[in-house]
Amino acid sequence: MATMNSDGSVNTELVVPEVVIRRLPLYVRVLTQFSSQGNSVISSEQLGLQLHMTPAQIRKDLSYFGRFGKQGRGYDVSMLEQQLRSILRLDRAWNAAVIGMGRLGRAVVSYPGFAPEGFNILAAFDINNDIVGQNISGLRVQSISQLATAVKKLDIKIGIVSVPIDHAQEVIDALVESGIKSILNYAPLSPKVPDSVNVNSIDPVLSLQSMTYYMK
Amino acid sequence: MATMNSDGSVNTELVVPEVVIRRLPLYVRVLTQFSSQGNSVISSEQLGLQLHMTPAQIRKDLSYFGRFGKQGRGYDVSMLEQQLRSILRLDRAWNAAVIGMGRLGRAVVSYPGFAPEGFNILAAFDINNDIVGQNISGLRVQSISQLATAVKKLDIKIGIVSVPIDHAQEVIDALVESGIKSILNYAPLSPKVPDSVNVNSIDPVLSLQSMTYYMK
DNA sequence: GTTTGTGAAGGATTTCACAGCA
DNA sequence: TGCTGTGAAATCCTTCACAAAC
Numbered sequence: 001m002a003t004m005n006s007d008g009s010v011n012t013e014l015v016v017p018e019v020v021i022r023r024l025p026l027y028v029r030v031l032t033q034f035s036s037q038g039n040s041v042i043s044s045e046q047l048g049l050q051l052h053m054t055p056a057q058i059r060k061d062l063s064y065f066g067r068f069g070k071q072g073r074g075y076d077v078s079m080l081e082q083q084l085r086s087i088l089r090l091d092r093a094w095n096a097a098v099i100g101m102g103r104l105g106r107a108v109v110s111y112p113g114f115a116p117e118g119f120n121i122l123a124a125f126d127i128n129n130d131i132v133g134q135n136i137s138g139l140r141v142q143s144i145s146q147l148a149t150a151v152k153k154l155d156i157k158i159g160i161v162s163v164p165i166d167h168a169q170e171v172i173d174a175l176v177e178s179g180i181k182s183i184l185n186y187a188p189l190s191p192k193v194p195d196s197v198n199v200n201s202i203d204p205v206l207s208l209q210s211m212t213y214y215m216k
Numbered sequence: 217m218a219t220m221n222s223d224g225s226v227n228t229e230l231v232v233p234e235v236v237i238r239r240l241p242l243y244v245r246v247l248t249q250f251s252s253q254g255n256s257v258i259s260s261e262q263l264g265l266q267l268h269m270t271p272a273q274i275r276k277d278l279s280y281f282g283r284f285g286k287q288g289r290g291y292d293v294s295m296l297e298q299q300l301r302s303i304l305r306l307d308r309a310w311n312a313a314v315i316g317m318g319r320l321g322r323a324v325v326s327y328p329g330f331a332p333e334g335f336n337i338l339a340a341f342d343i344n345n346d347i348v349g350q351n352i353s354g355l356r357v358q359s360i361s362q363l364a365t366a367v368k369k370l371d372i373k374i375g376i377v378s379v380p381i382d383h384a385q386e387v388i389d390a391l392v393e394s395g396i397k398s399i400l401n402y403a404p405l406s407p408k409v410p411d412s413v414n415v416n417s418i419d420p421v422l423s424l425q426s427m428t429y430y431m432k
Numbered sequence: 433g434t435t436t437g438t439g440a441a442g443g444a445t446t447t448c449a450c451a452g453c454a
Numbered sequence: 455t456g457c458t459g460t461g462a463a464a465t466c467c468t469t470c471a472c473a474a475a476c
Contacts, residue, residue: 017444017445019444019445020445021426021429021430022422022426024425024426024429025421025422025425025426026406026422028425029404029422043456043457043458044457044458045457050406051406052406052408054446054447055457055458056446056447056448056449057445057446057447059457059458059459059460060445060446060447060459060460062458062459063458063459063460067458067459068458069457069458069459070453070454070457070458071452071453071454071456071457071458071459072453072454072455072456072457072458073454073456073457073458074456074457074458075458087429088425088426088428088429089428089429089431090425090428094424094428094431096424103323103326103327104323104327106323107319107320107322107323108420110319111319111320111420113404113420113421114420114421114424117421117424117425119421119424157431158424158427181430181431181432182424182427182428182430182431184420184423184424184427188245188329190242190266190267190268192268198427198430198431200423200424200426200427202418202420202423204324204327204329204330204400204418205241205329205330205333205335206238206241206242206245207400207416207418208310208312208330208333208335208374208398208400208416209240209241209244209304209306209333210237210238210240210241210304210416211374211398211400211414211416212304212305212306212310212398213237213240213303213304213305214237214397214398214414215305215310215373215397215398215414216397233466233467235466235467236467259434259435259436260435260436261435270468270469271435271436272468272469272470272471273467273468273469275435275436275437275438276437276438276467276468276469278436278437279436279437279438283436283437284436285435285436285437286435286436286475286476287434287435287436287437287474287475287476288433288434288435288436288475288476289434289435289436289475289476290434290435290436291436
């Protein structure tokens, strides 16, 4: 686990590959499910079967963070779930704002999957003055000029971008400007952000466009 | 480009890595944009700047499929766009069906981003008898029992799953049963499908849950 | 001069395989 | 006996660097 830098000093903590971090939430999900089914122990093989992954990969992934299992037995389901939630910082709530209250933004704020996982959408914004002031799913839509103020006041840490492509980069710039470091982007572009900001894009058209390659 | 099998025979055509296939639509998108801005030539460096990728990676990716560029000049924008669309089979239309006409399904069928890219949603399905028969965005919602028939009749090649998690696997089984080979899945699970079926999942909660790892 | 296409090198990720522990 | 944790090996993917072409 320890590596040496070019200057001879030692890294005791290895940087965990991003692919590994992206898989951890999958493990959490299966563990939650297993737990609700009354199972208290799970093996890397059982986890792998659920997720279509090799047991070795799961054990390797977990080994970046510690030794959570017992040989001959497997992992304690709720203990491992707690550990992973803590590693991913899912043991607290995170506040989010949605920018762009068209059809997509409305679907996002009414999606019932965020809140149970601790992601609370506390504010909604739009550029269009016809929409500003409306009440959507219990949120009063605000003007984007209010963004920075609201981010501070409501301790918003996540920006969800659901504006059309032609306004996406300016909205992302505004989010960055307001101090947001994590952006979930639904607009079909590769946004320009500083290295300190993490953008994750969701783009169903890109998914379809690569699937067609494999189609008859 | 040629490799040798264990039996001594030769593979003349290398399998293109899936990561490469997933990047091709990004290139298509930038090329379309460049073209509409009146540029007729583009270099791997310019492409890389747009997409935050190295020029070498782009050239390597393209080299899996042929030699499209001219040394000292770059790539002809519209020629490369055509080539990539042809490789990805985007030079024809693809018909799709949406299963699950709740909020998410309604957002999907009304999303204006699919049709311009040649993805036509021709049918909508739901299990709920209260919804079956309704007209949503010009589509008459059908019972899932009609799925296989409609898939054949309308030449549907893509299934888009937007049902809640507790019905997702059965809907996916029904799609597989009806002969669908490509599924875009919005439900938060890792579906079980035969190797011959390609599933691509869109899961904003997973995205958020890995982003929190990097958050202060 | 510029930029491609591509072997070779380098780096990252996955899988293997087994010692060690319950 | 059963399953983890992990070095080593294997595989996969990216980047380098330069000859060749325009």
